[in-house]
Amino acid sequence: MNKKGLILTFIAYMMLLPEIAHASGGGPLIVLFNTSGHVVSFVCIVFVEYLLITRLFGIKYKNLLIDMIKVNAISLVAVNILIPLLVSVVSALGSIMPGENGNFIAAIGTWVFDRQVHTKLAIAMSFVWYLALYILTSILEAKLLTSRWKKAELNIDVNIRRISFSINTISHLLVLSVIVAIWWEVFRELF
Numbered sequence: 001m002n003k004k005g006l007i008l009t010f011i012a013y014m015m016l017l018p019e020i021a022h023a024s025g026g027g028p029l030i031v032l033f034n035t036s037g038h039v040v041s042f043v044c045i046v047f048v049e050y051l052l053i054t055r056l057f058g059i060k061y062k063n064l065l066i067d068m069i070k071v072n073a074i075s076l077v078a079v080n081i082l083i084p085l086l087v088s089v090v091s092a093l094g095s096i097m098p099g100e101n102g103n104f105i106a107a108i109g110t111w112v113f114d115r116q117v118h119t120k121l122a123i124a125m126s127f128v129w130y131l132a133l134y135i136l137t138s139i140l141e142a143k144l145l146t147s148r149w150k151k152a153e154l155n156i157d158v159n160i161r162r163i164s165f166s167i168n169t170i171s172h173l174l175v176l177s178v179i180v181a182i183w184w185e186v187f188r189e190l191f
Contacts, residue, residue, distance in 0.1 A: 038076070041175055046072050048174065049167040056166065057158055067152075071144040079136045087129065130176065138168040 050068045053059050091109020094102045100117075107118035110126045142164035149156060156163075 041178075042072060042076060045171045045175070048171050052167045052170060053163065057156075057163055059154070059156060059163075061152060061154060063152065067145065067148045071141050071148065074144060075137045075140045079140055080133055083133060083136070084129070130172075130179075134168060134172045137172075138165045141168065 046068050050065055053064065087109045091106050094105025094109065096102065097105065103117050107121040108125055110122050110129065142161040145164060146160045149160065
């Protein structure tokens with residue numbers, strides 16, 4: 001199978017996976033969305049960031065969309081999947097620890113479960129982790145774009161880190177507004 005077919009097969013597979021859910025209420029940051037939600041948001045983010053780069057910064061060249069797809073795919077896996085998985089593993093250990101320390105560790109990792117006494121902390125930590133992942137994504141994507149654009153021999157007048165933080169700020173605010181809209185009733189009841 002060629003590379004394009006492999007990518008399309010992977011995307012189709014990811015969209016067909018069932019939603020991850022917990023009967024007891026919730027889990028770490030990674031399970032706030034189902035897999036198809038990741039794919040849909042990925043496509044939207046790539047499209048929005050591509051438009052922002054072309055419109056706000058006037059950067060246009062034939063491989064820009066491919067660069068945006070590759071850079072966002074790498075940051076999705078490296079930052080937005082692997083780090084939350086690591087956090088969830090550590091905090092899952094906290095959820096099985098007896099006493100207050102276990103509850104606290106689980107809440108830091110955004111676990112919400114029946115005997116969780118720090119539900120507000122877990123939800124607040126979701127936003128803290130969201131901010132941390134936004135910063136790490138912006139830094140990683142700036143490095144990746146710098147590397148790709150140097151290879152393409154693009155002469156860009158604007159700082160690439162500024163471009164990365166600008167487009168990621170807008171795209172992450174859009175995603176955050178969707179999260180808040182979806183979870184609004186839960187947030188209202190808790191706070």
